[in-house]
Amino acid sequence: MALPCEIGQGGFSGYRSFQLQLPCISEKYFSSAPYRYCWDEDGHRLPTTPPQRGQFVSGQIAANVLEVYGERNRALVSIPDGERVEVDMAMLQVRPRM
């Protein structure tokens, strides 16, 4: 699966930072991951040139569903920075091709 996010420059060219709006917090979750786990909002591979520092574009980040909480309409997913986060089920999208 994949999650909609905002994608920006990572620490290295092989990485992109991403911001996720999670239901549990008001501020956005911020982290980074190898760019192969990120896509643009149409599901295409990202351009090799990242956005300028501080700029973010709409995109998607890979996610694996670990658990579904049907009663709350939420899911626990793992994301490529090694963390697990709880998201609204409505956020989940079909993962584009790697």
Place this chain on the structure above:
Amino acid sequence: MFLSDRDLSWAIERGGLTVEPRPGSFEPSSIELHLDRIEEAKIWDMTAINEEGATHGLEPNTLLIGKYKFEKFAPKFLKPIPPRSSEEKVFRKNNSVVLKPHGFMLWQTKEAVGSETGDYICFIDGKSTKARAGLIVHLTAPTVYPGWVGNLTLELANLGPFDLILKEDDVLTQITVAKVSSLPAQTPGEAGSVTMKQSSVDTSGDE
């Protein structure tokens, strides 16, 4: 069991092992990796870190290492290697980086490596000849876990007496690869910690 040169080639051919760009040659039981472009050599921006740390009441040059997470820090606080200045232990000189004794820096490998399918586990290793000059290329974390693929971030430190000159395409490191006994039940992300309320990047690492 570690893969031989023939098995490394076969694993890449079959798609279970990713090494991009593909290696031109193989060592008997390893694949040499290259330093990426000089723009991929980075140091921590201590000025920016201290500015943000001060907003959290931290003393200059301090880090709450237990809460620090590289993935959150790197996009904000890594900067390219600056040109020479008298107090720097790492500086750029034309198309080279000079790593002086006790200097520390990060540099991405040109190759993205790993096993998307989870069939293989990779280990970063240094080169003994380079180590004897005092160069360390990774600190404590040699493992590329099954299911993860990406450019490797080398932690370069100089413990020797020389000013080391580093350039793009230098071969300072290699990976060895082993077959995983069965597919892991968890992906690297599934084994990670649960983050429910992490917000923006901050140097205190407060969650």
